[in-house]
Amino acid sequence: MPAGQGCERGWGNRVTIASRYHRFAVIAVTALAALAPLSLMIYQSFLTEPVFTPGARFGLEAYRSVLADEDFAVAFGTTLLLGSCMVLIAVPLGSVLAFLMARTDLPGRNWLEPLILIPVFVSALVLSFGYVFALGPVGLLTTWLKSWTGFTPWNLYSFPFLVALAGLIHVPYVYLCAATALRRLDSELEEVARASGAPLWKVALDVSLPIATPAIFFGGVLVFFLGFELFGLPLVLGEPQGVLVLTTYLYKLPGRMDVPPYQLMAVVAAIMIAIALPLVLMQRILLSEAQRYVSTRPRATRAAPLKLGPWRWPAFLAVALWLAAAVLVPLAGLTLRSFAATGKEGIVLPGMPTLDHYRALLDHPDLVGGMVNTLGIGLIGGAAAVAFYGAIALAIHRWRSTWAPAMNFLVMVPRAMPGLVAGLAILLVFVSFKPLAPLRETLIPVWLAYAIVWLAYGVWLMSGTLLKVAPELADVARTVGANNAHVKRDVALPLIRSGVLTSWLIIFLIFVREYSTGVYLLGPGTQVIGPLLVSLWDKGATDFVSALAVVNVVMIGAGLFVAGGLGARLHG
């Protein structure tokens, strides 16, 4: 924690010079980190050649060429359709799931929670692999069913299937938003409704869910945004059927060209940012709306779950069905495939489980390096990111200045870059500025891209942690005789310690999961699992993909296990 801190009230009522320096240093660094890659990307989009080419000049050629491309128009339409369909699937299912989990006596509520959140922590890319291994044309479940019935029961590579799976794995996001709001709901509001004659489902529709509407709406916008920047699922499931969305269009744009057409890629990126920025701003507004709407009364309300009665087990069955589709099928497919003996072209052979694929992983120094790097960027990079987010949160903590909203906005802006685009922007920075070139062989660009993409979320996490230090607590400590240093050591630090640890864990999980942000930054010495998986999948190395994806899931599982041990609540 930097020595200078900045809260006019709280621990230390006087603003010291150090805190002012700290504040402006933090603002300068944040502005640079948030705006430089973005601006460079926009600038690039108005050039005729890549920015580092001597012949580059201003012009709208790149825009003309992209907008004239029919594939772009189709990808654009498909992206909007995909996002909308995901909202239509995830919002109702997520809301009902949240109601069942937060407000009723659904069986197994306690142990269901971590399972429900798996699709949040395991990347869509890894889940997509799992779907291919389980439900693909030669997938384990498909072949098994075919041997029973004699025909292939489904075609994984169809657009409705892609949309349905994308919707199902994004249910937890709506669930998280809605459940947080519903848990804060005063159960007396529901009890009075029941007493006045409303059956359970009327209570949910007339009282609980309407009160949680702002949060659910927020969840819907979030899912649309996530659908907009979704990369792994369309890459794995969409490409074989020739379906392109904006992210995969951007990814496929270089084709077989020697020098990537940065100006064209920048145009696609700029258009994506132009759409994403209003969505991000909207989320921001909705979030504050949602928080204002649910008034929490100081009196602790007794958690009195509504009794489902005869609906207990049917409701449980419905939740279990969803879990099977969104979690069990892909993870089981992935795991089984990673232990399956394979013949030519990845055909699964019958026989004993084998560790061959894992052994093969260890024979490749690149892949071993990738695993080590992933842990490194998760643990060390995560800690560095938390320190960075903490410094920013401290700088804006209880800061009543006209600059504070500007700073909040600044922190939010990078979120308008989908991961893939952020990675591209960082790449542009590192190829355009010669002094930075030596760093390209290190993990620093990858870390920077990750840290910037998750800036808004990270600062939000750390601000929440700092808010636990109520000004009164520090005031009281001062009056009983504690000086500024005492207050920090004896009051503030103990109060924020668990929050900092939890944030570190969450950032670890996010960095280990991340894949799209690193795609453009993958190179010798900078391999991390996520982008490696994309690259291996492109090469058709499915054996490696299955084993490496399982390693990724195990790392995330370990992180979640530690989180559970620490008693950390990962949300709400």
Added chain:
Amino acid sequence: MADLTVNDLALRYGDNEALKGVSISVPAAKVAALLGPSGSGKTTLLRAVAGLETPHRGSIRIGDNVLFDAAAKVDEPPEARGLGLVLRSYALWPHRTVFENIAYGLKLRHVRAADIKARVEGTLDKIGLKHLSRRYPHQISGEQQQRVALARALIYEPAVILLDEPLANLDPKLRDEARAWLRHLIVSLRLSALLVTHDQVEAMAMADRIVLLNGGRVEQQGLPVELYAQPATLFAAQFMGNNNRLEGSLVERADKRAVIDVMGVRLEGVASTTAAIGDKATGIIRLEKVTLGGGPGANRILMSLKAQMFVGERWELLFAKDALTVRTYVSAPLKHELYHVEFPPHALWIF
């Protein structure tokens, strides 16, 4: 209108026995108050009647209609019990207007829209809030919210209305007014009501019948006057009214009177104890029953005046003798230091 009968109701939360066999009855068109300290099970009992908690033993019925019977495995859901519920927090739905809050119960009963409008408006008129029907709950005052909560519970004419500390969130001044208003409304509509409160004055003022609960059991039930004037147990005596407590040992007991020895002084009182001679015994006397004698006499202790407090319409005095302290009221302040404090035998209960 029918009687509410609760028979031998027992309920536990985990290992904690909240109700240990409670039997009460609320006659039709009467108000019964559940009174007791926190943790006595009064709110649990009300919630069990509403169907929001599930007891493991006993039964609840309204007239011949069985709402709950553990032995017969009958457990009507809350919405099928036809009760009205008013809570301490009022629990007005924040996303519905005053009108919509009150109309909801009728809507659930498939009343025609025109009838709903007429009835809600009639009720709003009755509670004096007609001009606020389009407001949202957060736009009206606490007292108005309380009236809306009541109207919402009354509109569909429930068999029994359940009130859980309905006045607790009001300011003390408003509470006294609301108490009178609420009592008048319930009586004029000839409603049966079950009222939970921890305030004995509120219970006595509003109820026709008081059920005093302690640790999940009924300590005593009866008319307010009975509970106040003839407490059956030490707990009941101490819970009702403001009391002095005199610790001593039992020296005599004969029929309906007993004598305790308090610091060497013999005090005679009404016997409510089964203790043996020589055992510890407690004398309880209301503050307002303590008098000041002119000189030494029977049932008098010489005590010194330690403090006088002006509390508005009278003075509250504090007397002490060694560890024993006694409080009483007088209409004018006193001047001397020592007084012969008298405990009239008919007003001193010995437990």
